[in-house]
Amino acid sequence: MAKILMKGNEAIGEAAIRAGCLNYFAYPITPQSEVAEYLSKRMPEAGGVFLQGESEVAVGYMIFGAAGCGQRVFTTSSSPGVSLMSEAISYIAGAQCPAVFVNIIRGGPGLGGILPSQGDYFQSVKGGGHGDYRLLVMAPASVQEAVEMMMMAFPLAEKYRNPVMILGDGLIGQMMEPVEFPDHLKSEPTNKDAWASNGMDTRGSDKQNLVKSLYLDPQQLNDHNLLLKSKYEQMKKEEIRFEPYNTDGDYRVLIVSFGTMSRVCRTAIDNLKEEGIEVGMIRPRTLFPFPESAIYDAAVKDSCTSVLSIEMNMGQMVEDVERCIRGQRPVRWYGKCGGEVPTPEEIMDLVKEYV
Amino acid sequence: MQSEVMFAGFGGQGILKSGAILAHVAMEEGYEVVWIPSYGPEMRGGTAYCTVVISDRPIGSPIIKNPRHLVAMNRPSLEKFAPTVRPGGVIVVNSSLVPIRSGRTDVDEILVPATDLANRIGSVKSANIVALASFVARSRIVDFERMKKCIREEFEGKGDFAALNMAAVEEGLKAAQK
Missing domain, CATH: 3.40.50.970 (Thiamin diphosphate (ThDP)-binding fold, Pyr/PP domains)
Structure with a gap:
């Protein structure tokens, strides 16, 4: 089509x-x-x-x-x-x-x-x-x-x-x-x-539904x-679904981000790559169930020294990201509210603070 | 390669429609496209703007602070957005309603009396199509003939609008060539 x-x-x-x-x-x-x-x-x-x-x-x-x-x-x-x-x-x-x-x-x-x-x-x-x-x-x-x-x-x-x-x-x-x-x-x-409680005559059994x-x-x-x-x-x-982005090579920073915010992060990651800075991302496609082991595995990679949870809120998913990383790496939140959406430039500056 | 075009003007000037037509043409050319409207708490007669992102790669951030091009249909739009346009872009100014210029020397600015031209061919309603045609003719962001075809299809069966908008396309082309 x-x-x-x-x-x-x-x-x-x-x-x-x-x-x-x-x-x-x-x-x-x-x-x-x-x-x-x-x-x-x-x-x-x-x-x-x-x-x-x-x-x-x-x-x-x-x-x-x-x-x-x-x-x-x-x-x-x-x-x-x-x-x-x-x-x-x-x-x-x-x-x-x-x-x-x-x-x-x-x-x-x-x-x-x-x-x-x-x-x-x-x-x-x-x-x-x-x-x-x-x-x-x-x-x-x-x-x-x-x-x-x-x-x-x-x-x-x-x-x-x-x-x-x-x-x-x-x-x-x-x-x-x-x-x-x-x-x-x-x-x-x-x-x-x-x-379904739609009448006994709609199904071929005598099971009553309540x-x-x-x-x-x-x-x-x-x-x-x-x-x-x-x-x-x-x-x-x-039912866990997620999308890894730029996680094949060695990256210093791992971003966890979902929805519209993850697209902005993708642009930041592409731009940083052109500057020689590698950043990986796990984008949860299901928020429950949460891709816990995927995030953990990506975070504990030898090259990765910190994790950023980037959200259009005041720090909500970051609690789940911290939970699944179990203290193995420092986890920080960055975000904005109310219709303000962090720009790729802001995310690039943020990442540069950590590399 | 990614280009972004911002269309801006008064509510009712067909701003969102001209953006949507450009997005449709670009999609038919095989590009990735995103069309994003402004949907703040606006009132009738207030500002309306939309951004069309056209790219040969999947589009990341849909939020654009510095577009490559601008089509400004009224004065507040030009004043607000002209400073944000990236150097080398095209700025189309609806000179019927905008008595000023962008003041930029690093862009290709063209003055198109879109409202007057639209009035002359029959209805002010087609001013957005005049401006769109001028913009496409000047920027060559998509194929002009394909745009014409999409506009024809868009207004097919809408009575006099079809002919009116095809005339608007020709007026826009002529204005861009001046």
Whole structure:
């Protein structure tokens, strides 16, 4: 298929349809409103449903309802909207229903601003809602990757019966890049009989499904949490995705960076190479599960003397980077907030302080 | 080799559209492209700008502080962005609305009365296409004929706009050759 030029937000909407998802419920918020604009036209054309909820709280439970019925469903929002959905996300994870959430992050906290940010790393990776649950979190660095991650997100959500989060920032949503919608990522839900409460006559067994997250018996709730934990452990074994950049040779500094920020770092690394300074990078494509051993292995290479976690926030992922390097190398954070994005020149100057 | 073009002007001047058309042409020529709009808290009639990055390699940072070229459709845009253009670039100034010049001697500055030319051929709405055509003719950043084809396809089926914008392309070309 030929490449077409598309805005990230529109491409995310189209990718969901191409992946086989025909239910989209949302509430508009900058910088992701174009997803709703696009799908309000495109979903009916594709035979699907677009519904604008009265709030993000309502949208979260509309997603829960549709997922509980075995329907592929997704929503998109931006930071404050995702906070409002977080209660429902916890319920969906607790009830083991698959759904896809897209957060096109804007600056926070509170209403913050509307420009790109990576300030919701903690919210996505460490919780957001209450209780012991995890989201499978993928962070695209281009519009094409956002398309591919969207298309992968639905089967992954169903494989684990767990919500999947696509974590982009305002730039991923707003910029246009050439994209292709890969046919091989089209998929069909295969296991919905395991949880869908859509009527006994829809499946060829007499198994009753009950969508719930309430377990008043402590032993049952403990067992339920152990079951959830086993899924998160399985994600750690099977779903880690990352991209190494310039890590084949000897480098003095290792950068860990994701999403839009990693592209800026890539430019800095290319420019530094021309000046004879080698810098490697590990770009986590999944933020949970986190590429722990890849980062550790790259950091403890003999030539590498320090590690930089570069983020569009005040230092969130750096805590995970420190955790996986286990004190073997000094780890420092660099970043900016609120729509200010560190430039390649700033990163080059920073690296030069360490070589 | 990477080039960046900034299009800037008032909201409503078709700034984002002319950038998107250039990005589309460059994509058809096989380049890597990124189009980034300004999406700050702007109001109607406020400033609008976008940057198009064209490269023969995967594009790293999409955020450009110093573009190679500038198309300035109003005075505030020229004042704000002309100092950021890298030496050797092209600056197109919409001289119908901008009474000043960039003051730069290390760039190729051309004055195109895009708004007046567009009015003369029928509608002010095509001023962005006049300026785009002048810019492409002067910078040769993409093939002029391919740009023409993309503009034709873009406005096909949109009634009088198709013919209007094809006339705008010719006006822009003539202005760049002066």
